[in-house]
Amino acid sequence: DIVMTQSPESLAVSLGERAAINCKSSQSVLDDSNNKNYLAWYRQKPGQPPELLIFWASTRKSGVPDRFSGSGSGTDFTLTISSLQAEDVALYYCQQYFNTPLTFGPGTKVDFK
Amino acid sequence: QVQLQESGPGLVKPSEALSLTCTVSGGTVYNYFWSWVRQAPGKGLEWIGYIYHNGTTNYSPSLESRVTISVDTPNNQFSLKLSSLTTADTGVYYCARGRMSLVYWGPGTLVVVS
Numbered sequence: 001d002i003v004m005t006q007s008p009e010s011l012a013v014s015l016g017e018r019a020a021i022n023c024k025s026s027q028s029v030l031d032d033s034n035n036k037n038y039l040a041w042y043r044q045k046p047g048q049p050p051e052l053l054i055f056w057a058s059t060r061k062s063g064v065p066d067r068f069s070g071s072g073s074g075t076d077f078t079l080t081i082s083s084l085q086a087e088d089v090a091l092y093y094c095q096q097y098f099n100t101p102l103t104f105g106p107g108t109k110v111d112f113k
Numbered sequence: 114q115v116q117l118q119e120s121g122p123g124l125v126k127p128s129e130a131l132s133l134t135c136t137v138s139g140g141t142v143y144n145y146f147w148s149w150v151r152q153a154p155g156k157g158l159e160w161i162g163y164i165y166h167n168g169t170t171n172y173s174p175s176l177e178s179r180v181t182i183s184v185d186t187p188n189n190q191f192s193l194k195l196s197s198l199t200t201a202d203t204g205v206y207y208c209a210r211g212r213m214s215l216v217y218w219g220p221g222t223l224v225v226v227s
């Protein structure tokens with residue numbers, strides 16, 4: 001199985017400030033044949049299901065605000081929230097879909113400072 | 114807009130089997146993969162498995178011996194059966210569309226094994 005790790009476990013950011021979450025996979029999730037990274041990011045608000053934000057490591061799902069961006073390749077990835085809004089207080093998960101079983105990171109909790 | 118809704122018992126006894134159904138509305142089960150994901154209380158997300166509309170399945174190795182996922186195309190539903198339950202199977206069970214990134218999710222249903 002591909003093991004996903006995330007850092008930090010939690011972070012506190014002021015409203016309007018930048019937040020960055022790191023995700024690392026135990027092996028590369030880059031497919032050299034199509035140059036795609038098989039990595040997604042989700043936001044999970046309390047009491048709600050996860051919501052897909054980013055797929056292919058950097059492609060925003062339609063309707064997702066452009067303050068969310070994804071970057072990275074191979075084994076190291078970052079989700080950046082450029083200007084934290086109230087609705088962004090949540091847990092964030094990365095997920096690889098390079099191999100089955102699909103695996104998720106342990107989550108990063110984002111809160112207000 | 115595609116919507117998913119899980120249904121099934123909220124309380125199951127240890128050693129018994131869990132059966133959940135996911136009903137898809139606003140779209141069809143045809144030509145898509147459908148997944149089950151669970152989340153233990155206060156914990157992270159665990160993928161259980163997926164099914165294609167033709168019945169092709171792929172299960173997590175850690176659960177494969179106890180899991181069956183099936184699809185009911187006429188009723189636009191797919192189902193999860195998990196046998197030999199223990200308290201470690203307590204959690205929220207989600208159905209979702211996809212076998213890579215999971216685009217649409219149901220609201221989840223809490224299953225307590227006790």
